[in-house]
Amino acid sequence: MQFVLETVLDYLNARHYNDPIPNELNDVFDKTEYQKSQSYKKTTYRFGLITSTFSLLLTLIFLFFGGFEWIDGIARSITHSPILIALVFFGIIMIGNDLITMPFSYYSTFVIEEKFGFNKTTKKIFLLDKLKGWLMMVVVGGAILALIIWFFEWAGSNFWIYAWALVALFTIFMNLFYSKLIVPLFNKQTPLELGSLKTKIENFAQQVGFELQNIFVIDGSKRSTKANAYFSGFGKEKRVTLYDTLINDLDEEEIVAVLAHEVGHYKKNHIVFNLIASLILTGITLFILSLFVNNPEVSYAIGVSTPSFHAALIGFGILYSPISEITGLAMNHLSRKFEYQADDYAKDNYAALPLISSLKKLSKNSLSNLTPHPAYVFMHYSHPPLSKRIANLRK
Incomplete structure (x- = not known):
C-alpha cells in the first residue's frame, strides 16, 4: 500500500515537471537551464521508480522465500548468544542490502549526477565512504543494539525505558559532538x-x-x-x-x-523542539515495540520459525511503517512552518532581498523542482516550495 501511494505521488509530481515557471521565479532559469532542470527531474524520477520497485521486490522475495529464516539460520550456526546472533543477523542484512543496492548508488553518483554536472566524487572517495559507513554501523550501531537486547533480557517488557534512556543520551551526545567526531571522518x-x-x-x-x-x-x-x-x-x-x-x-x-x-532556527528554539520531539517519538515507538516484541506471531510473520527479539524487530519495523509515515507528515508540517519562521527572522533582523536571491541561486544550481505537486509537498517536503518562501519574504 505504501509503495502504491508513493508511486502515485511521484507520478503526480512528475506530471508537473513541464508546467510553466511561476512569474516570481522567471529569473531563476533561462530556457536552456529550465530544459536541463526538467531533464534532470525526469531522469531522477525514472531512476527512483526503478530503485523503489527493486527494493519492494527484494523485500517480497525475502518474505515469501524464507530469506530472513535463512539468515537467522546462518547467525544461529555461528553462535548461541542471543546478542551475537542478533548482531550477525542485522550485520548480514544491512551490509548485504548495501552491497546489493550499491550498483544503483554507483549509477546515481557516476552516471546521473555526473551527466548533469553535480558529481565531484572520485571512485576512491565513494568506496572509502562505504567502508567508513559500514565501520560506524558495526561499531556504533552494534554497540547500541547489543545494549538494547541486553536490557530486554534483563528487564523484559520494561526494556523500552532503559533503551529510551540510552537512545536519548546518544542523540543528545551526537547533537553536541557530531561535527567534532563524525564529520572529520568524511570531510575536512x-x-x-x-x-x-x-x-x-x-x-x-x-x-x-x-x-x-x-x-x-x-x-x-x-x-x-x-x-x-x-x-x-x-x-x-x-x-x-x-x-x-x-x-x-x-x-x-x-x-x-x-x-x-x-x-x-536557533533563536526560535526549533533545534531544541526538534530534539525533544524526536526523543518523544522514539519513546513512543519503543513502548509500542515492547507490546509486540514478545509475541511469536511477529517473528512468524517474516518467516522466521524461532521467535526472537531481532526477528520481531524486523517484523515490527514493517508493521510500524504506516504509523511512521503519519508522524513523518506531522514533522514535515512543523518543519515547513519553522522554515517560514526562520525566513521571517532573517527578514526582520537582516534583509529579505539577499535571502531571496540566495534561495534562487541555490535552487538554480541544484536544478530544483519549481513546480511541485501540492500533494507531494504535503507528504515529503520539509521545506516550503521556493515560490511560497519568496511570497512570504516579500510580504
Missing part, C-alpha cells in the same frame, strides 16, 4: 578565514545577541557542486558550518542572509 573542516565575510557574520551575530565563536568551512566540493549550510550543537558547542560551494556560489550579503536564517 577549517575555521573561516579572517576577512570581510567573517567580519560581516560576526557583526550580525553581535547585533542579534548570538554568541558565535565556531564558524567552519567544509569541503563539500570534494563530492558535489550542490551547496549547503547547517547549524549544529547548542550552548558552548554550537557551530555554523558553511559548504565551500556555498561560499563560491553566493556573495557575502547572501551568505549572511542564509546564516541569519539558520540563527533564526
Whole structure:
C-alpha cells in the first residue's frame, strides 16, 4: 500500500515537471537551464521508480522465500548468544542490502549526477565512504543494539525505558559532538578565514545577541557542486558550518542572509523542539515495540520459525511503517512552518532581498523542482516550495 501511494505521488509530481515557471521565479532559469532542470527531474524520477520497485521486490522475495529464516539460520550456526546472533543477523542484512543496492548508488553518483554536472566524487572517495559507513554501523550501531537486547533480557517488557534512556543520551551526545567526531571522518573542516565575510557574520551575530565563536568551512566540493549550510550543537558547542560551494556560489550579503536564517532556527528554539520531539517519538515507538516484541506471531510473520527479539524487530519495523509515515507528515508540517519562521527572522533582523536571491541561486544550481505537486509537498517536503518562501519574504 505504501509503495502504491508513493508511486502515485511521484507520478503526480512528475506530471508537473513541464508546467510553466511561476512569474516570481522567471529569473531563476533561462530556457536552456529550465530544459536541463526538467531533464534532470525526469531522469531522477525514472531512476527512483526503478530503485523503489527493486527494493519492494527484494523485500517480497525475502518474505515469501524464507530469506530472513535463512539468515537467522546462518547467525544461529555461528553462535548461541542471543546478542551475537542478533548482531550477525542485522550485520548480514544491512551490509548485504548495501552491497546489493550499491550498483544503483554507483549509477546515481557516476552516471546521473555526473551527466548533469553535480558529481565531484572520485571512485576512491565513494568506496572509502562505504567502508567508513559500514565501520560506524558495526561499531556504533552494534554497540547500541547489543545494549538494547541486553536490557530486554534483563528487564523484559520494561526494556523500552532503559533503551529510551540510552537512545536519548546518544542523540543528545551526537547533537553536541557530531561535527567534532563524525564529520572529520568524511570531510575536512577549517575555521573561516579572517576577512570581510567573517567580519560581516560576526557583526550580525553581535547585533542579534548570538554568541558565535565556531564558524567552519567544509569541503563539500570534494563530492558535489550542490551547496549547503547547517547549524549544529547548542550552548558552548554550537557551530555554523558553511559548504565551500556555498561560499563560491553566493556573495557575502547572501551568505549572511542564509546564516541569519539558520540563527533564526536557533533563536526560535526549533533545534531544541526538534530534539525533544524526536526523543518523544522514539519513546513512543519503543513502548509500542515492547507490546509486540514478545509475541511469536511477529517473528512468524517474516518467516522466521524461532521467535526472537531481532526477528520481531524486523517484523515490527514493517508493521510500524504506516504509523511512521503519519508522524513523518506531522514533522514535515512543523518543519515547513519553522522554515517560514526562520525566513521571517532573517527578514526582520537582516534583509529579505539577499535571502531571496540566495534561495534562487541555490535552487538554480541544484536544478530544483519549481513546480511541485501540492500533494507531494504535503507528504515529503520539509521545506516550503521556493515560490511560497519568496511570497512570504516579500510580504
